[in-house]
Amino acid sequence: MRLPALIDQYKENLRIAMDTLRVSKLRSGLTILGVVIGVATVMTMASIVEGLRSQIISTVEVAGPTTFYVVKAYSQTPVNPQNLPAWIRIRPDLSEEEADLVRRLPETKYAAIWAQIAARLAYQGERTQMTTVFGADAGYPEIQGGELTDGRWFTRNEVASGASVVVVQDAMARRLFGRVSPLGKTIEVGGRPMEVIGLYQPPENIFAPQGSETGAIIPFKLMDAQFTVDKTNALFIPVKPRSGVTVAAAQEAVTIAMREHRRLRPAQQNSFDLITQDQILEIFDQLTGVFFLVMIVLASVALLVGGIGVMAIMMVSVTDRTREIGIRKALGATRGDIAVQFLIEAATLTGIGGLIGIVIGLGVGQLLTRLLGINASPPVALTLIAVGVSVGIGVVFGVLPARRAARLDPIEALRYE
Secondary structure, eight states: OOHHHHHHHHHHHHHHHHHHHHHTHHHHHHHHHHHHHHHHHHHHHHHHHHHHHHHHHHHHHHHOTTOEEEESOOOSSOOOTTSOOHHHHTSOOOOHHHHHHHHTSTTEEEEOOEEEEEEOEEETTEEOOOEEEEEEOTTHHHHHOOEEEEEOOOOHHHHHHTOSEEEEEHHHHHHHHTTSOOTTOEEEETTEEEEEEEEEEOOTTOOOOTTOSEEEEEEHHHHHHHSOOOTTTSEEEEEEEOTTOOHHHHHHHHHHHHHHHTTOOTTSOOSSEEEEHHHHHHHHHHHHHHHHHHHHHHHHHHHHHHHHHHHHHHHHHHHHTHHHHHHHHHTTOOHHHHHHHHHHHHHHHHHHHHHHHHHHHHHHHHHHHHHTTOOOOOOHHHHHHHHHHHHHHHHHHHHHHHHHHHTSOHHHHHHOO
16 A cells, blocks of 8 residues: 555544544543553653752752762761761771861862751741751862852861851841841851851752751861761762863872871772762662652553553444444455554544643643752653653554454444444
């Protein structure tokens, strides 16, 4: 059969399918509901996961793809500091001396020892929820990005002495002071009084879910002296290589310097770990991969139910249209023509369900990402896959009804009432 004839046949079958849908609106709507739910679930989850991933990547780009971190022990999940495994317990904690050693290396542009805790900020009866507080130095924006909107960063003397000063995030300052300037005023950070010397605005694209954003930055020595720091999970040395130095070369230099400082013999393993931005992304991919897999399984169940519904309805449709099939066969329609007609009808049902599911899923996904403050773009590739899968379900589950229709005896079909 030539291509024009095939196109005409397809158009005719599609028209018949659409007429059937219009005649049986309720039955058709219930048939495609499972497909709509399945595809909508997949598209919603895909939008959220893609948005989170883009935010993580944006955060990595802020710090720079070459930035890496020296930590006491690398673990994909935080370990309990009160019950450390033996291989971590025997490792020494990171120290300021080691951070200074790494900073003096010719391969590094920046290195310092940082820590973080969770604490509340308070001022005259007003207080925030628990927020992340960093113990760092004036190089904080070098790694985290962002900028001062007012005031200043710490001086060298304040960093060296652990002065009671704090740079507060803009949003936190507004919660505590409203429109009044907080500069020069004393707030409490985790119950300790500190003078506000600056206001910090983090980069807009940094990934920080509600309640976990950085609320304040204080000198590291102040944090180390006045707060209890989890030195296994929350103490680290961020390292930024010099321009023209590869991550591998900088990591090798840091590893050699740290091993020499700790007097490790050649046969001994490192008593510290290095984490690159790629490893951070890999951890995130693993977490979201499991989450997305669960959603795919749930959506597949909905799609399976929808496919079974399509098959059941199409079987009923074959019975209801037995006489019509007999007439078409009497007029010269072949078994292949009848089978193609019902396959196209089934694919049309699920294709429409898939399109509706995509629209709903993308709409809900965009709404949720906006509520979460995440910039997400629609997953175009997955959208095309979803259309193909929904149509494919119609074809697969439409095979049995189509074969039944094609095998009907035309004489018996014409006698059917």
